[in-house]
Amino acid sequence: MxxxxxxxxxxxxxxxYSSLIFVPEIEKREFMFIDFQGTVKRxxxxxxxxxxxxxxxxxxxxxxxxxxxxxxxxxxxxxxSKGIESAELxxxxxxxxxxxxxxxxxxxxxxxxxxxxxxxxxxEECPDCGSKRIRSxxxxxxxxxxxxxxxxFRLMDFLSSDIGIDQEHVLIAYxxxxxxxxxxxxxxxxxxxxxxxxxxADLISGTDLAAVTFVESGGGVSIPRVxxxxxxxxxxxxxxxxxEGNPPSWVDHKTADYLRSIPGIEEALLKGKKLHNxxxxxxxxxxxxxxxxxxxxxxxxDVEVTSDPHRFTRIxxxxxxKSGLRAVTLTPLELDSFEPLAMATGLKGRxxxxxxTEPVPEFELGGSTFGPFDAGxxxxxxxxxxxxxxxxxxxxxx
Amino acid sequence: xxxxxxxxxxEAAELVxxxxxxxxxxxxxxxLLKARERALRRLFSSIExxxxxxxxxxxxxxxxxxxxxxxxxxxxxxxxxxxxxFAEHEVKRxxxxxxxxxxxxxxxxxxxxxKIEVRILDGNMVAVPYDKYLELARGLGGDKWxxxxxxxxxxxxxxxxxxxxxxxAEAIRMRVLRPSHIQGELPKPLEDMxxxxxxxxxxxxKSIPKKRRIGKLAPCMSELIRRISDxxxxxxxxxxxxxxxxxxxxxxxxxxxDIFRSLPDFKxxxxxxxxxxxxxxxxxxxxxxxxxxxxxxxxxxxxNNPLSYGRRKAKK
Ligand code: SF4
Ligand SMILES: [Zn+2]
Ligand SMILES: [Zn+2]
Numbered sequence: 001m002x003x004x005x006x007x008x009x010x011x012x013x014x015x016x017y018s019s020l021i022f023v024p025e026i027e028k029r030e031f032m033f034i035d036f037q038g039t040v041k042r043x044x045x046x047x048x049x050x051x052x053x054x055x056x057x058x059x060x061x062x063x064x065x066x067x068x069x070x071x072x073x074x075x076x077x078x079x080x081s082k083g084i085e086s087a088e089l090x091x092x093x094x095x096x097x098x099x100x101x102x103x104x105x106x107x108x109x110x111x112x113x114x115x116x117x118x119x120x121x122x123x124e125e126c127p128d129c130g131s132k133r134i135r136s137x138x139x140x141x142x143x144x145x146x147x148x149x150x151x152x153f154r155l156m157d158f159l160s161s162d163i164g165i166d167q168e169h170v171l172i173a174y175x176x177x178x179x180x181x182x183x184x185x186x187x188x189x190x191x192x193x194x195x196x197x198x199x200x201a202d203l204i205s206g207t208d209l210a211a212v213t214f215v216e217s218g219g220g221v222s223i224p225r226v227x228x229x230x231x232x233x234x235x236x237x238x239x240x241x242x243x244e245g246n247p248p249s250w251v252d253h254k255t256a257d258y259l260r261s262i263p264g265i266e267e268a269l270l271k272g273k274k275l276h277n278x279x280x281x282x283x284x285x286x287x288x289x290x291x292x293x294x295x296x297x298x299x300x301x302d303v304e305v306t307s308d309p310h311r312f313t314r315i316x317x318x319x320x321x322k323s324g325l326r327a328v329t330l331t332p333l334e335l336d337s338f339e340p341l342a343m344a345t346g347l348k349g350r351x352x353x354x355x356x357t358e359p360v361p362e363f364e365l366g367g368s369t370f371g372p373f374d375a376g377x378x379x380x381x382x383x384x385x386x387x388x389x390x391x392x393x394x395x396x397x398x
Numbered sequence: 399x400x401x402x403x404x405x406x407x408x409e410a411a412e413l414v415x416x417x418x419x420x421x422x423x424x425x426x427x428x429x430l431l432k433a434r435e436r437a438l439r440r441l442f443s444s445i446e447x448x449x450x451x452x453x454x455x456x457x458x459x460x461x462x463x464x465x466x467x468x469x470x471x472x473x474x475x476x477x478x479x480x481x482x483x484f485a486e487h488e489v490k491r492x493x494x495x496x497x498x499x500x501x502x503x504x505x506x507x508x509x510x511x512x513k514i515e516v517r518i519l520d521g522n523m524v525a526v527p528y529d530k531y532l533e534l535a536r537g538l539g540g541d542k543w544x545x546x547x548x549x550x551x552x553x554x555x556x557x558x559x560x561x562x563x564x565x566x567a568e569a570i571r572m573r574v575l576r577p578s579h580i581q582g583e584l585p586k587p588l589e590d591m592x593x594x595x596x597x598x599x600x601x602x603x604k605s606i607p608k609k610r611r612i613g614k615l616a617p618c619m620s621e622l623i624r625r626i627s628d629x630x631x632x633x634x635x636x637x638x639x640x641x642x643x644x645x646x647x648x649x650x651x652x653x654x655x656d657i658f659r660s661l662p663d664f665k666x667x668x669x670x671x672x673x674x675x676x677x678x679x680x681x682x683x684x685x686x687x688x689x690x691x692x693x694x695x696x697x698x699x700x701x702n703n704p705l706s707y708g709r710r711k712a713k714k
Contacts, residue, residue, distance in 0.1 A: 160552075161551070161552065162550050162551070162552075162553075163528060163550070163552075163553050164528075164551075164552035164553025164554070165553070188527070188528075188529040188553075189529075191529070192529060192532070195532070195536055195693060196529065196532035196533070196536075198690075198691070199532055199536075199544065199545040199546070200532075200545065202544070202545065202546045202691060203545045203546045203550070206546065207546065207691070208541075208544065208546055208688075208691050209546055209547065210541030210542070210544070210546075210547050212541070213541050213542045213547045214547070224549070228549040228551075228556070229549050229550050229551030229552070229556070230545075230546075230547075230548055230549055230550035230551070231546060231547065232547070232548070232549045233549065233551075294546075
């Protein structure tokens with residue numbers, strides 16, 4: 001299959017809009033391009049914005065990234081000789097990690113052996129022929145993108161309340177596909193090493209909460225007080241909301257009623273008193289609640305991304321090779337009213353003919369509505385909608 | 399500030415500068431005879447895993463010079479095991495001697511000597527900037543030190559006075575472990591002292607059983623064994639993981655206890671009891687995920703538990 005018409009549209013985009021391309025501290029970054037053949041080019045240095053712009057125009061990559069790290073010698077082939085100076089603290093929020101109901105409406109799978117299809121989630125093996133060669137087809141819609149946006153805001157709340165990072169030190173970018181990259185450019189955060197970054201990632205995502213440290217027994221039981229910060233504070237607030245009768249929806253009634261019946265729990269929360277003679281069941285229930293809280297309320301970030309100072313992010317206003325949409329830099333205020341599918345389109349040019357290979361749900365792009373399309377049909381579409389379908393592997397140009 | 403308790407402090411360093419003794423003086427000056435003696439004692443205690451808490455009431459500077467001379471000799475010998483043991487000694491000494499210290503003094507120590515700016519809160523709690531906290535707490539094992547389990551507000555981690563001293567002790571450890579730039583031969587008396595220490599060190603090392611061939615172990619586990627045999631003090635969670643691991647892959651209980659022999663706080667009876675407990679209950683080592691989160695993992699082996707590492711390799 002030739003993606004040539006898409007590549008041409010990408011080239012035209014970079015020709016007309018190169019003035020939108022910008023990367024801060026460009027000479028200290030490592031760049032990475034993936035071209036339309038899938039070849040990865042790494043360890044590139046680029047000296048100036050002009051050089052970057054003309055390179056994008058000339059090479060027209062399918063994906064284009066730069067490092068969140070600043071290096072002394074960005075083009076060195078191995079990490080140790082690059083000489084890392086600092087790195088933005090990166091958070092990746094992806095609709096994939098969120099439980100969104102719309103996936104059942106727009107993601108599907110197909111058995112590569114017999115061709116059977118079904119809606120998400122994909123089975124381990126095909127129910128018809130037993131083959132394990134199951135291929136998934138993902139899609140995006142306003143619902144999952146909105147969920148990702150909400151998660152981005154939750155992340156910023158955590159950053160501010162726990163780590164004390166205000167919005168002026170935060171950069172937000174829509175990736176161009178399923179989510180957001182949030183980067184912290186505050187000095188202390190930028191000089192954290194890998195081990196510290198992992199601790200931050202675990203904190204933000206509520207990973208590995210140790211319930212025994214929250215509900216400590218020994219000469220009475222102590223629990224976090226109202227007014228503490230971090231997860232300890234979230235736990236005391238959670239208990240308080242249960243006592244006050246307005247817990248979050250994930251706390252079931254039985255647990256809530258039981259917790260309310262623990263003698264002295266209010267004094268413990270408000271005054272830091274120890275709980276006495278509450279029995280092992282109470283301890284068990286409290287500890288279970290700690291773990292559940294982490295799972296329910298942790299921000300769904302990719303912890304591997306945050307832990308690694310050598311990661312990449314997309315060049316602002318470059319095109320995403322799985323959607324044809326632009327990576328867009330946003331302020332928190334802009335994020336609030338940002339609608340990716342309406343506002344992140346960028347491809348212009350002649351319409352092209354597409355053969356639909358996988359069913360396409362109805363969708364809106366750049367203000368127009370398309371679909372639904374059945375597999376097998378051929379249709380002429382504006383370049384942005386065509387690219388969207390093709391790059392999501394649901395059609396081919398003809 | 400009582401400099402004999404805190405010989406690593408900025409105040410101590412300033413006094414040393416004022417008095418103006420140079421390396422030759424440290425080696426020959428008659429006024430420093432006592433300091434040299436005390437240095438030897440300190441190093442002997444370090445090697446033996448004992449704690450030298452004596453302080454010179456008459457001339458506190460002797461303790462400062464003893465510390466400085468000890469460090470010079472440790473660096474001259476350049477042995478990892480010795481350096482770790484000495485660091486552990488200074489950590490323990492600080493923890494003991496700083497007990498009951500007036501909290502604002504400790505805060506000043508943190509600021510002046512380690513550039514760690516903290517605040518005292520109500521109830522003798524201390525607010526430590528998160529980046530410094532993360533640097534210091536990583537050497538400390540146990541869930542309660544992990545950021546996710548802490549009271550953290552607006553970039554400050556709230557710790558108790560005791561925990562604050564524990565963190566400061568880690569700062570001391572890091573300073574002692576950082577190699578300094580001593581090069582070439584020392585003046586004769588110091589060289590002689592170094593030789594005495596070397597001899598004792600060799601004798602100590604010989605008394606610790608040679609480690610088995612550790613080629614086939616999961617990398618995180620052989621790394622732990624290496625750290626222990628280098629005289630490092632490793633956290634309890636790590637000791638547990640290692641003991642459970644070695645027992646599960648079939649090591650004899652006695653051999654496992656032997657591994658722990660080079661720990662600075664090794665106690666035969668306690669170690670034997672603990673290893674036996676782990677063996678009897680048949681505990682499994684924690685999963686890689688857990689090991690990674692407590693900073694023990696050293697590689698991406700593509701397994702879920704260090705035990706599977708061995709199995710996979712064995713099958714090949
Ligand atoms: S992946 Fe598992 S076995 Fe390998 S080093 Fe890490 S913790 Fe050990
Ligand atoms: Zn099939
Ligand atoms: Zn959706």
